[in-house]
Amino acid sequence: MKVLNNYQRKKLDETNDEEFYSDPKFVYHLDANFRQNLSNVYKNEIADYSTVLDLMSSWDSYLPLEKKYKKVIGHGLNKQELEKNKIFDAFWIQNFNLNQELPLESESVDYCLMVAAWQYLQYPENLTKEIARILSGPGKFIIAFSNRAFWHKAPNIWTTSTEKERIQYVRKVLISNGFNEPKIIEKFNQPVHNILNFLNKDPFYCLIANKV
DSSP, rough: OOOHHHHHHHOOOOOHHHHHTSSSSSSSSOOHHHHHHHHHHHHHHHHHTTEEEEEEEOSOOOOOTSEEEEEEEEEEOOHHHHHOOOOOOOOEEEOOTTTTOOOTTTTTTEEEEEEEOOOGOOOOHHHHHHHHHEEEEEEEEEEESSSOGGGSSBBBBHHSSSSHHHHHHHHHHHHTTTTTTOOOEEOOOOOOOOOOEEEEEOEEEEEEEBBB
């Protein structure tokens, strides 16, 4: 079911996303506190010997190394970044703003992950339906994000919304396209004080949903 209108799908920079991501970015886009919160969620939610799909990924998936995985599949837009991610058993390149069909069999994945990436989707409804298709019966879709983005590549729905509104937007797309009411996790941490200034830690937002 459609949730966004045409204006909400538009973004400041409409050039092909593959051009923007053509150069690898071997940096952490989220702070250590966020990454630890995410790994803790994965530790609690992902069962051993599962097939995991990490969508719109990079050189690090933040998956706990102590877990045992049946298979970890990666997806992204930069081959060099994905090649450096040693947890992947396989990966592929695809621009979801041009094509939302996933090259995977129905019910072939146990967990689908998306970290700091939903904010770049122009057609999240189509992709969410595809994720519901490829997830197994008890499968989970785990979406995490903070308040950072490459703002010129994020559609209007994201750039014009508050952080609370973004959570509700993701929730609405999920429950309108094949998922049950998600569990929502929000974590806000006290600023860290150093000699120069106060540094705010990245807020952590996570939605965890089972397919209908």
